[in-house]
Amino acid sequence: MVERRLRSRSVKKTKKKTPGGETRVYYKSEKPSKHKCGRCGKLLAGTPNDIPSRIKKLSKSEKKPSRAYGGNLCSNCLERLLRYQTRFEVKEGYKEYSDLPLKRDLTLEKYLPRGWFKELKE
Structure with a gap:
C-alpha cells in the first residue's frame, strides 16, 4: 500500500524504468504558483512561494513586503x-x-x- 501522504492529488506521480527492467513510481509534490499583482497580473517581488507549512514558519517580515498594499499590488x-x-x-x-x-x-x-x-x- 502507498503511504498516506503520497495518496494526495497534489503529489505528481511519474513512472520510470530502472536499469534492472522494472517500472517504479516516483513522487514529486506540486509547488504553489507565484503571487501575482491583483490589478495587472505581474509577478510580485518579495513574496515567497512555498507550501503553506513552510510559509507558516517564516516571520511576518519575510512573508510580504512592509510597504502599503505589499503582497497585493506591484x-x-x-x-x-x-x-x-x-x-x-x-x-x-x-x-x-x-x-x-x-x-x-x-x-x-x-x-x-x-x-x-x-x-x-x-
Missing part, C-alpha cells in the same frame, strides 16, 4: 493608485484645481477604503 500599480488618490484629494481640497477633468478608475478604486470618495466631497 510597485507600478501602487504608484498609480497613490497618484490617483492624491489627484482627487488636490482637486477637492484646493479651489484653483476644482475644474480639473478627472475620470474615475474603478480598477484602482477597489483597493481604496470604502467611502473614500464621499469623504473627499464633505
Whole structure:
C-alpha cells in the first residue's frame, strides 16, 4: 500500500524504468504558483512561494513586503493608485484645481477604503 501522504492529488506521480527492467513510481509534490499583482497580473517581488507549512514558519517580515498594499499590488500599480488618490484629494481640497477633468478608475478604486470618495466631497 502507498503511504498516506503520497495518496494526495497534489503529489505528481511519474513512472520510470530502472536499469534492472522494472517500472517504479516516483513522487514529486506540486509547488504553489507565484503571487501575482491583483490589478495587472505581474509577478510580485518579495513574496515567497512555498507550501503553506513552510510559509507558516517564516516571520511576518519575510512573508510580504512592509510597504502599503505589499503582497497585493506591484510597485507600478501602487504608484498609480497613490497618484490617483492624491489627484482627487488636490482637486477637492484646493479651489484653483476644482475644474480639473478627472475620470474615475474603478480598477484602482477597489483597493481604496470604502467611502473614500464621499469623504473627499464633505
